Amino acid sequence: MDTRKYWRQPLSTAELLELLEENEDVVPDCIYITPPDNQGWESDEDSGDEDCNDPNRLNSRQLQADAETNLLDDVDEINEDENEENKENKDKQEESQTNVKRLPPIILSKYSEPLEFLELFLSSGVLETLVKNTVIYAAFISILYIRGYVPVSRRRMFWEGRSDTKNTLVSNSMRRNRFEDIFRYIHAADNNNLPKNDKMAKLRPLIEKVNKLFVRYTPVSEDMSIDESMIPYFGRNGCKQFIRGKPIRFGYKAWVLTQPSGYCVNFDIYQERTANRDNSIGLGESVLMKFADLLKSRFPNINFSLFFDNFFTSANLITKLEKINFSGTGTVRDNRVDKCPIEDSAIMKKKPRGTFDSFVDRENNIVCVKWRDNSVVTVLSNKYGIAPVRKAARYYVKEKSKIEIPQPNVVGCYNQSMGGVDLMDNNIFNYRIGIWYIPILFWTFDVCMNNAWILSRHLGKQIDNLEFRRVAAISVLQKYGKPPLATGPRTNFRGRRFVALDDDFDIVEVGEMVIAMALMGRLARSSFIGSSIRISI
Template identity: 40%
Template structure:
């Protein structure tokens, strides 16, 4: 983890996240897979070609066409010289059909994401090494859109992305992803079994992220925030014993018989009413606050004081009113949305090219996470580009720097559009050209 970084351009920040080590890994395993699949037709991929391939994927995030072959069509409505001058359509298809980041003969048994494990480990390592130093981190779930068949595909009702892979993510307040881990179900061998057996799946995710933070800095005063899927009084106490502060919303049946007013009675009180209990020895606070509904928060660090005033709209009085809000609720609201912010940033310009293999969407998501993190570092160090211009800078830099040394020759326009203007009878007057003038002079 670094507290500051030198002034770098966007391409250099991208290299910190998705640099030569990862590119060389893709080149090596893609060539290995292509040679094993069909040695007679394999054509080794170079590092420059892989960079161009990555650049095209990034380009597809903000210039979207219905079919990826349209990037190479010689038509006035979709021809894109920056793409077809960097890589041919057939070469892109060849790389995409053979793209790999593992050796299929050495996959770890029991890991449903073994084909991507090395890539995920390298990204987590790069994210942690270059993370900005902060105190507050949030833990939540993130969805990667996928509609094909895979045993880990999830459906979560009410989410912006309902179908896809679920990731556990630890992020800063502004959305820098420090750690991620794909969800594999309750039988996962990757998630620490001793955590899971003791406190359940949600707590095991938080404790694994806590271990990651402690490896980065054992003395830093980290403060974790998470929602009611993860929170229990036992988890809050375990984190206190580890020297990590924690705050999270908690379900009513997980407050370990804390003597607080039941939700059904608290809902009948005026808006802004709150009740709380705390332990003197463990310094664990449980607070219930009546807002639109009753919210319960547990913490081993935050307190009730100072009580702030927040503006809410009253349906009865038909105007905005001020209601009390405990400090623990305010602190939770200020620091919990980091994972949602990263999802929002990634979703704005998500890679649009799709493949038939189940892991291709995860590779594209890993690339989008790397770009989003690189932009977060860039902004944290005074960069002026917004997310779109940052992505454009990286994509065009890759396509211009690593393209082949010659441009594609002129080709005939697509026949789909050529005939409709060939016989329309408009603007087909013969114009005098140098070649035509010489021909007429020779004839005469």
Template identity: 40%
Template sequence: MYRQRFLSAKELEDLLMNPSSDEDDEFNQKVDKAIETNVIILPPKNDALSDHEEIDDNVQLLEDVNILPNELAGELELEGILDDLQCEPNDSENASTSQNIASTSKKESTSFQYKLPKWSKSHRVGFSNTPKDASSEKIQAIYNKIGSFNPLQIFELFLDNEIINFIVESTNTYANADRNNLTFKTNFNEIRTFIGIMYFSGLHTVPQLDLYWSNQPVFRCNIIKEAMSRERFKLIKSFLHACDNSTIDPSDKFAKVSTLNNMLNKNFIQFGVFSHHLSIDEQMIPYYGRHSAKMFIRGKPIRFGYKYWDLCSHDGYLYQFIPYGGASADNSPGFGLGENVVLRLLFNIDVPDQYTVTFDNFFTSHKLIYRLSELGYFATGTVRENRTGKAKLTEPKQMKKQNRGTMDFAFDKENGIAAVRWNDNSIVTVLSNHLMDQPITQAKRFDRKKMKHVNILMPNAIHKYNSTMGGVDLFDNAISNYRIRIRGKKWYWTLLSNALDAALVNAWKIHGICKKFAKETPMSQLEFRTYVVDSLLRSSNIPPTHQREGNPNEMVRFDDTKHTIIKMEKRLRCRNCSSQTIFCCKKCKIPIHPKCFDTYHTRTHSS
């Protein structure tokens, strides 16, 4: 890895856009060889401990930025990640000798001896071990436990009372620390309602925050106005916290959200790792302010933001995530950044032979596949040419001249690793410790010469990789569809919002898994989120002072959860019998007689 600081965006942009042609320029050679290049916008030194980002809450920043901003308060740093084979070797190291790896888990506590590969093109006896699929038994156990839960109850398994009470306590502590004449204090129900409004912004987006409380018919949101006042929402938003500033670790770049992240990781894995196929990839969280962990990755859909490493099921359930704070993170010696990420994310898996793990060429190397084989994991990943362990495969330039669908195969007899190379739109190479090129399948591609779709040959390892790799993308897509749209002025606001979104997406995913197991049709994400938002906003303790427009959501009305009778300030017409009453349902917020209460909330009498 290399790092270089620049005082201006113009200087850095000139380097990236117009690289030097001087072959003796050592720094430019490193830039060219980097497998990933990140631009980090450093905060100004005098603001290093500030929570605030001075941006207008109503300004919509452009996401299609192709160049760096010209005016920055701090310096720029160019970070390049080099492949471990490109780094200068240490004379004291020998690839064939035993290397001690720093432990991130009990599985990494023993020494690891890397064996050099012995490649053969004729060795096709296959693999002695295959992964065991125990997912159906685990999903059945989950269904037996929560199969009858409604969406709100499932959601509360992930964003549980412990997390909300922690946010309440942290917010009150932050609001009252070293502040004179301030008596701010929030509570459990207020934070639940606040979170409901946050989720509502992903379903119903308006140009400015204040418009959620507007009286104009175009923007009117009665459910928001009746749940919480505008000024109260803004006050809670200004103090919202998920940490105790007096105890945070100054060396932790994500200290403001680290405790919350740990609590969520614990809840995400409360059912264990129940999927047979797992995938590892990066997730970008959009952010345009100033922070030392902010990344700029050219060519990504989200170019500016924070980077998280995610372990997901093949269908998009998030098990674990790790924020990436830069090169200062602790890494096991002998492995590169991507390899260490894989080892850390797999820490909580106790029975490795029940899972397959898939990742892309940022992570994969022959050494990593060998290490995972030693630990009992079944792994597959696309790999870059300089990380194959010198596999005896047809050179990419030569294979590109051959017909599409051409493939080549080599097997490492010493370590039990297969290498498969395939000619598609580009040359793809895969390493695996449990998949080979056989059996051959077919893939449909468009032939420009024939101007029609044709079938080409596809090796089995590539086919399995394509079918199991997209889990993180599915999870990321589910978040982006209804991402919280309320912006904040603090650098960690987008991380708090993403944490809330992740909890709701995982709740929807587990709902879908249970419904599919019972062979029932699951709710769409829109329906699921609508149910949860409606329940959160209607569960506030504020009694209605006037009659609502329309009926409550039927899923809320008949969910048989937390419906109680309270008194109102004035009499209104009962929603069931239309006579005057001073009572109402606390959750549904509709006037109802005590004698009509059960009838109104029972589905058999509602028709």
């Protein structure tokens, strides 16, 4: 009996390839790609071997085209030698794999364009959220990206006629007045249906859609870090925070879950007391367990190792992570381990740098390590301990040279995996806008660009952050921008009435000038008259 089946559901090439990756029991016999609508548009990137069978080399138009396939539901029809070879490769991969690293289910490679990575996160669903509540285009967001690396004192300077500030790419992609209107009326939610208990209700639909895409395309690894990120804002709003000693002291605080590479997996904006928070535990513990539950539900087979600072860390939190098979490592405040039988920080300050002490709670599987550096640092962990002791290079002021001091393994691992949020902040450019939710909205766009760049580097694309932004922004304007229909300055006649001259009136001079009257004439006439004829026109 023939086990071949014909798939008749209309799917694009990208959707079909993703479906085949998810269903391991279904084997494609062959895939037919219909010619794209714009098949005659061919560029240097489109040229290649017509018989190429690598799906990673397909361009965006081929991935968007309709596709058909013949399926085999009997996996035994595959060559047995091929199965054995795949099994051996899989066994070798599992043996050599010490830290889980998985690429997301995407059909991109290091040969893909930056625009293709950016469109993973600024997808049609995200844009539709804005389009539904605003007259918005992708070109508007791209102009904001360009303003990030080509700053001007005023937004309107991009459209000026002066050669020092005019940006031809921007002015040919969107009209200045349209950009200003979008900037003035941009919305991400329906103001008539806002929940009263959510201070971020104006941005909630966009935040939820973007977070789903971040989790979907994350290149999964075991190590994750949780920290706060500040979005600068100096206006008046109930959610604005002031944090002393931070590089950005005023603004909105965002809780961010990232990878050590700086990829943002999930985020949420802090809005003080909310109805959804568990008030029986501390704020830091509540935020961290929310991220842990998200990872557990999305990736149930991976035991993550989380890193966090002393705002979150407590022995109770480490115990909760242990119950869900997660590891936790973080610096801790002395008042949260005051009952731990470990050397006092005041005594350790008097000892030389590199001195450390530790205590192991075997009942709860928690290690407490105190280490003397410039100051005394205390770390809790249920995964790492002292051994193997590392060497850390430090500058010794008295001898004016670098020295090596002992460093416990738990401190070294913490330093390697904790800086993901700081890397993300370095990659993001923040805007200071008057409307209260605009900084958060644009910060979200910047996180999308940051994730697209980091994802491209995971796939082997060698391009720096600035060049990636430039190529992506230019590609968006070239794809979605609309050049002006007519050249030259635009004349604005709105608000004025012009009355035609009588038929029997003849203009004697060709060089007649139109001048403005000092006082307004009759209401039915305009305030402009001829220089010699003295008649309102």
